Amino acid sequence: MKRQAILAALCLLAGCERGMHQMYDQPRYERGDEAPLFADGVAERQAPPGSVATTGAEAMPEPPAITEALLERGRERYTIYCTPCHGAGGDGDGMVVQRGFPRPPSYHVKRLRDADDRHIYDVITHGWGVMYPYADRVSPADRQAIVAYIRALQFSRHAPVDRLEAADLARLRDLPDAGGRR
Template structure:
């Protein structure tokens, strides 16, 4: 009998502890907007977003009069290795009034290798290694993106791909907060290389490439 009473008391104490823990979760310590904080040198709890991030509003607040749906204008990057702003405008070319229609970065093997690396990390899971729109999660039921080899996307300007990476499109989430401006243009360059790999004019190939192409065509007959 005594053991039962002790057991009931112990269970009540345990349940009381759980309830207290739940209340701690309900009322977590946090800073309110513009509240001071001794943790940072400037005394402010609000932190400046990292360069390249794009502020967005999501959830129920997006439909309210005090919220805004979609992307907000992003501040210029202060750490970009090239003279580009956060909208992809080339400051070196004086394109201050609109988007850069073509990739403003010099096309080098280093840029393509960087673009391939970033593409494999952020893009291939949906768009596929070759850009066919058959990435690994698409094969498991996720909506398929369009193929980069479609006529529409082969004729699209470089700025289209840059803006989609920056702001997202359809079910694609914006990547501006995780892919810097320079890397976005590197990915665009690599996408162009993927497109060219299937649609390059034969006359642009050198003699050795044409010989390999003819040998491959003969072996497939």
């Protein structure tokens, strides 16, 4: 009796699984398809009165002035939301990467240094590849602050020598070179 109950339960579960796939893989109409469901026979429907068309793209706020406070806010938000994958320096070596998660690109590659701010803002907003979208977690103003901080990270490694202060150049000269010499 017990064996029959287990067999019946397994059969029911198998049927549920098939039903679930049917729910996920429902047929849908494409633009221009015929649809006998509607009186006019056309699948494409007019938008309801009063609806507002959108492109799906969120307007990016005006870029804020780069201030110490903005960069500090960007650093804080970056540390919370970005460091686990991208790492503290933006190299793509965060803790989850060290645990086997796919490595994101370094912010220091030419492609991302050359990308406009909108690209970085949109990736934070909508995600990219395996990166989850953060629009519901990070406000537009904080996304702007993160973009500014990422730009500061990039600049910190790729600053043109002619834009450095004399004191910074002197400190660079005092650093050991790759061979460990002064």
